[in-house]
Amino acid sequence: xxxxxxxxxxxxxxxxxxxxxxxxxxxxxxxxxxxxxxxxxxxxxxxxxxxxxxxxxxxxxxxxxxxxxxxxxxxxxxxxxxxxxxxxxxxxxxxxxxxxxxxxxxxxxxxxxxxxxxxxxxxxxxxxxxxxxxxxxxxxxxxxxxxxxxxxxxxxxxxxxxxxxxxxxxxxxxxxxxxxxxxxxxxxxxxxxxxxxxxxxxxxxxxxxxxxxxxxxxxxxxxxxxxxxxxxxxxxxxxxxxxxxxxxxxxxxxxxxxxxxxxxxxxxxxxxxxxxxxxxxxxxxxxxxxxxxxxxxxxxxxxxxxxxxxxxxxxxxxxxxxxxxxxxxxxxxxxxxxxxxxxxx
Amino acid sequence: xxxxxxxxxxxxxxxxxxxxxxxxxxxxxxxxxxxxxxxxxxxxxxxxxxxxxxxxxxxxxxxxxxxxxxxxxxxxxxxxxxxxxxxxxxxxxxxxxxxxxxxxxxxxxxxxxxxxxxxxxxxxxxxxxxxxxxxxxxxxxxxxxxxxxxxxxxxxxxxxxxxxxxxxxxxxxxxxxxxxxxxxxxxxxxxxxxxxxxxxxxxxxxxxxxxxxxxxxxxxxxxxxxxxxxxxxxxxxxxxxxxxxxxxxxxxxxxxxxxxxxxxxxxxxxxxxxxxxxxxxxxxxxxxxxxxxxxxxxxxxxxxxxxxxxxxxxxxxxxxxxxxxxxxxxxxxxxxxxxxxxxxx
Numbered sequence: 001x002x003x004x005x006x007x008x009x010x011x012x013x014x015x016x017x018x019x020x021x022x023x024x025x026x027x028x029x030x031x032x033x034x035x036x037x038x039x040x041x042x043x044x045x046x047x048x049x050x051x052x053x054x055x056x057x058x059x060x061x062x063x064x065x066x067x068x069x070x071x072x073x074x075x076x077x078x079x080x081x082x083x084x085x086x087x088x089x090x091x092x093x094x095x096x097x098x099x100x101x102x103x104x105x106x107x108x109x110x111x112x113x114x115x116x117x118x119x120x121x122x123x124x125x126x127x128x129x130x131x132x133x134x135x136x137x138x139x140x141x142x143x144x145x146x147x148x149x150x151x152x153x154x155x156x157x158x159x160x161x162x163x164x165x166x167x168x169x170x171x172x173x174x175x176x177x178x179x180x181x182x183x184x185x186x187x188x189x190x191x192x193x194x195x196x197x198x199x200x201x202x203x204x205x206x207x208x209x210x211x212x213x214x215x216x217x218x219x220x221x222x223x224x225x226x227x228x229x230x231x232x233x234x235x236x237x238x239x240x241x242x243x244x245x246x247x248x249x250x251x252x253x254x255x256x257x258x259x260x261x262x263x264x265x266x267x268x269x270x271x272x273x274x275x276x277x278x279x280x281x282x283x284x285x286x287x288x289x290x291x292x293x294x295x296x297x298x299x300x301x302x303x304x305x306x307x308x309x310x311x312x313x314x315x316x317x318x319x320x321x322x323x324x325x326x327x328x329x330x331x332x333x334x335x336x337x338x339x340x341x342x343x344x345x
Numbered sequence: 346x347x348x349x350x351x352x353x354x355x356x357x358x359x360x361x362x363x364x365x366x367x368x369x370x371x372x373x374x375x376x377x378x379x380x381x382x383x384x385x386x387x388x389x390x391x392x393x394x395x396x397x398x399x400x401x402x403x404x405x406x407x408x409x410x411x412x413x414x415x416x417x418x419x420x421x422x423x424x425x426x427x428x429x430x431x432x433x434x435x436x437x438x439x440x441x442x443x444x445x446x447x448x449x450x451x452x453x454x455x456x457x458x459x460x461x462x463x464x465x466x467x468x469x470x471x472x473x474x475x476x477x478x479x480x481x482x483x484x485x486x487x488x489x490x491x492x493x494x495x496x497x498x499x500x501x502x503x504x505x506x507x508x509x510x511x512x513x514x515x516x517x518x519x520x521x522x523x524x525x526x527x528x529x530x531x532x533x534x535x536x537x538x539x540x541x542x543x544x545x546x547x548x549x550x551x552x553x554x555x556x557x558x559x560x561x562x563x564x565x566x567x568x569x570x571x572x573x574x575x576x577x578x579x580x581x582x583x584x585x586x587x588x589x590x591x592x593x594x595x596x597x598x599x600x601x602x603x604x605x606x607x608x609x610x611x612x613x614x615x616x617x618x619x620x621x622x623x624x625x626x627x628x629x630x631x632x633x634x635x636x637x638x639x640x641x642x643x644x645x646x647x648x649x650x651x652x653x654x655x656x657x658x659x660x661x662x663x664x665x666x667x668x669x670x671x672x673x674x675x676x677x678x679x680x681x682x683x684x685x686x687x688x689x690x
Contacts, residue, residue, distance in 0.1 A: 021500060141498055145674060149494050150638075152654050152675030153486055153647040155366060215680035258680075285677075287646045293495075293636045301632045302498040309497050329490060329670055330497030332630075335560035335603070 001338045003029040004311060005072040007098060008045075009089060011035045011059060013174060014103055015078035016049050017304045022076075023051075025308070027337040032066030033059045036079075063092050073315060076307060077102035081201040083114050087121075090132065094124050099314050100132045101307050105202040107134025108144070109323045112208030112221065122321035131317040135310055135324055137302030138164065139202035139209070142279045142293070143266050145324040147206075148213040150281055150289050157285035160210065163267040164296055167274040168249050169237035171299065179249040179270045180228060182240050188228045188247045199226035200268045203254035207264045211256055213325040216264075220257045227251050235273030248272045309333050312340035346683045348374040349656060350417040352443060353390070354434060356380045356404060358519060359448055360423035361394050362649045367421075368396075370653070372682040377411035378404045381424075408437050418660060421652060422447035426546040428459050432466075435477065439469050444659050445477045446652050450547040452479025453489070454668045457553030457566065467666035476662040480655055480669055482647030483509065484547035484554070487624045487638070488611050490669040492551075493558040495626055495634050502630035505555065508612040509641055512619040513594050514582035516644065524594040524615045525573060527585050533573045533592045544571035545613045548599035552609045556601055558670040561609075565602040572596050580618030593617045654678050657685035 004027055008019055011033055022028045033045045040048050045057040060066040063075075075098040080086050083106040090107070093100045110118040125132045134140070143162045151157060168176045180188045180197050191197040204221045211218040231248040234241065242248050249271025256264035277295035282288075313327050324330070333340045349372055353364055356378055367373045378390045385393050390402040405411040408420075420443040425431050428451040435452070438445045455463040470477045479485070488507045496502060513521045525533045525542050536542040549566045556563040576593040579586065587593050594616025601609035622640035627633075658672050669675070678685045 137498060146494065148674050148676045149491065151677035153482060153642050153650050154677045155646065155650045155653070157677055157679060212684070213674070213676040215678060215682055215684050217680060286650075287643050289638060289642060291636065291638045293634060297498050297634060298632050301500065305498050305500045305631075308500070325674055325676065327673060329493050329558070329672070329674055331493045331558040331670065332496035332499045332502055333560060334502060335562060337560055339557070339560050 001027060001341065003027055004074065004315065005029050005031045007032040007034065007063070007066055007072045007075045009034045009063065009075050009077040009093060010079035011040060011045065011048055012078065013172060014300060014303060015076070017300055018076055018078060018307055019045065019049055020051065021304050021308055030055065030057060031072050033057050034061070034063050034066045035059050036061060063096055067096055072098055074099040074101065074311060077104065079104070081105040081198070083107060083110060083117055087117055090121060091124055094121070094128050094130055094132065097128050097130060099130045101310055101314055102132070102134045103136045103303060103307060104134050105136070105139055106205060108136070108139035108202055109205040109209035110134070111212070112218070113204055118321060125321055126319045129319045131314045131319055132321045133310060133314050133323070133327070135306050137297055137299050137306055138200070139206045140306055140324055141302065142297055143203070144206035144209045145330070147210050147281055148325055150283060150291055151214055153289065154283060154285040154287065157214065157283055159263055159265070159284040161265045161267070161282045163278070163280040164269065165274050165276060165278055166270040166296055166299070167277045168270050168272045170277070173239045176237055176240060176272065180247045181237070181249050181272050182242050183247045185228055185230065185247060192226055197226065197250070199250055199252045200270070203252065203266045203268060206266055207254055207256040209323055209325055210264055211258070216258050218256050218258055222255045222257065224253045224255070229269065229271040231273060237272050242272055305332070306330070315341065346372060346686065348372055349419060349660065350374050350376045352377040352379065352408070352411055352417045352420045354379045354408065354420050354422040354438060355424035356385060356390065356393055357423065358517060359645060359648060360421070362645055363421055363423060363652055364390065364394055365396065366649050366653055375400065375402060376417050378402050379406070379408055379411045380404050381406060408441055412441055417443055419444040419446065419656060422449065424449070426450040426543070428452060428455060428462055432462055435466060436469055439466070439473050439475055439477065442473050442475060444475045446655055446659055447477070447479045448481045448648060448652060449479050450481070450484055451550060453481070453484035453547055454550040454554035455479070456557070457563070458549055463666060470666055471664045474664045476659045476664055477666045478655060478659050478668070478672070480651050482642055482644050482651055484551045485651055485669055486647065487642055488548070489551035489554045490675070492555050492626055493670055495628060495636055496559055498634060499628060499630040499632065502559065502628055504608055504610070504629040506610045506612070506627045508623070508625040509614065510619050510621060510623055511615040511641055511644070512622045513615050513617045515622070518584040521582055521585060521617065525592045526582070526594050526617050527587050528592045530573055530575065530592060537571055542571065542595070544595055544597045545615070548597065548611045548613060551611055552599055552601040554668055554670055555609055556603070561603050563601050563603060566599060567602065568599045569597060574614065574616040576618065582617050587617055650677070651675070660686065
């Protein structure tokens with residue numbers, strides 16, 4: 001089988017994890033890498049990944065340089081959560097006739113929050129005959145696609161609630177800092193105001209995707225303020241200690257409104273010292289469904305899996321900007337990988 | 346929106362439940378009904394459904410009579426678990442240019458157990474430009490499609506196990522009888538030998554579908570003997586009592602083998618007096634995933650939902666015999682139903 005030729009766009013924390021996993025996959029070949037960080041440009045990808053070999057792939061500042069001599073099939077894009085930043089990057093990849101899978105949270109379902117950008121990306125992708133997808137574990141799976149999946153067993157649905165609780169002590173230090181762990185409450189609030197702490201990005205996108213899949217015309221999506229979770233006793237991770245009364249992490253909710261009712265409520269909690277980690281989905285309907293994944297699916301591990309596992313499906317998909325709800329049921333890509341690529345050909 | 350014109354093939358227990366649900370759906374119109382039972386032929390569908398109105402649809406013995414004057418879009422087929430019986434029925438529907446969704450368990454994934462029949466149905470469906478799907482809650486959802494979905498969050502998988510435990514007291518009397526509730530052990534064994542009790546049909550199909558989706562080349566699928574679950578104390582449903590020492594229901598397992606390892610193990614249990622009802626999926630891999638739906642999704646309620654909710658996706662799908670793993674992520678069909686039908690057009 002011809003290998004899938006992959007360009008990495010973004011070799012940060014998540015991009016590096018994806019790269020290392022792709023290096024293990026016999027069906028994948030990394031043929032180029034882009035990163036904007038000055039300390040990475042010009043270095044060999046192997047060096048930047050911290051693995052014990054050079055890969056003969058120099059990290060470029062621009063996509064033009066990364067794929068000038070080699071054709072690639074798909075770009076794996078992992079730079080920012082926000083479309084404002086990723087939009088020009090993604091369009092440049094499309095213009096190089098590359099399929100794109102991105103971890104950009106706002107790309108997971110941009111049709112509600114950024115309909116103009118969504119339509120532009122869709123049109124450009126169709127023009128270039130490539131497929132673009134934003135995915136990851138969340139948004140992309142536990143708080144949206146899995147909800148959509150479970151809804152299929154329901155005749156009627158009144159309300160959907162999901163709760164994701166993460167013990168931040170199990171995550172990387174940058175994640176712990178991103179959620180404000182260890183800060184005084186005033187400092188947390190200040191960083192929220194300055195948008196240095198943004199909380200989880202994607203709840204609004206997840207709600208919009210669920211509503212679209214189910215056929216609900218959403219009237220409004222309310223993103224509640226990001227709240228600090230205060231340590232009621234000293235808690236700690238390997239990397240940092242949180243005194244009683246300081247911020248252990250954060251909690252945020254978003255609500256989708258149909259006919260004045262809160263029909264979709266997503267509740268995201270990430271803090272050091274969470275007693276239980278879980279992903280909970282509750283559907284009030286016919287039948288009621290209560291589903292729990294315990295512990296919750298690890299964010300980084302799951303995102304690396306989702307991005308990689310969607311590669312065959314994106315390569316086989318019709319052109320355009322697609323979202324998880326439009327694609328065949330996702331699956332692991334194990335064993336005889338030819339079978340993953342030959343399905344729709 | 347033009348309504349979806351539906352022919353019912355089989356107006357038994359499950360077919361009747363589907364019919365009643367479809368009557369509530371504004372986008373659906375039942376235009377014909379077929380049943381082989383002498384006491385139903387010639388009667389009005391409303392009478393057979395036991396609802397307080399006539400529907401102007403006479404139950405026919407043959408599909409030719411049911412759709413002679415009216416074109417239909419799709420047939421909902423609910424007669425038997427076994428392809429041996431349903432194959433000629435399904436081909437007759439295809440030959441009338443009808444899309445087909447069937448509750449036939451063996452049709453959920455016939456490529457492993459009945460490859461020749463599967464290929465024939467696929468070819469015939471393509472010839473007539475229609476799509477054929479076997480689905481339901483199980484097979485079709487809790488022990489296969491949902492497993493495939495969850496596998497997408499995994500980088501590696503060593504083993505998959507699912508357990509479905511049903512308290513038969515919550516189900517219809519025919520279901521309770523089908524699993525042997527109330528019988529003496531010897532009588533249970535006799536009926537197993539005579540194939541009067543077949544147990545749950547579909548475990549082998551579910552394993553084969555999971556393996557295909559994940560890319561595992563399955564070497565063998567072992568369907569273990571159906572075992573009686575013996576009442577350790579008196580248990581009862583509304584309809585029947587089971588003395589201590591008698592059969593309360595049954596348990597059966599099937600195992601998918603890859604490279605001499607049991608990589609997929611499905612465990613189905615249905616008996617009166619089960620303390621807990623649940624659907625459990627355990628994936629040993631990176632990451633490990635343990636997912637529990639509690640109580641388990643009700644078989645009849647879920648099957649009616651699955652069959653109905655797949656109608657828009659089957660109408661939009663390319664022709665051929667498809668299985669759940671080939672189709673877009675399933676979802677409830679609520680609210681603005683036009684949106685469910687206009688997606689891929």
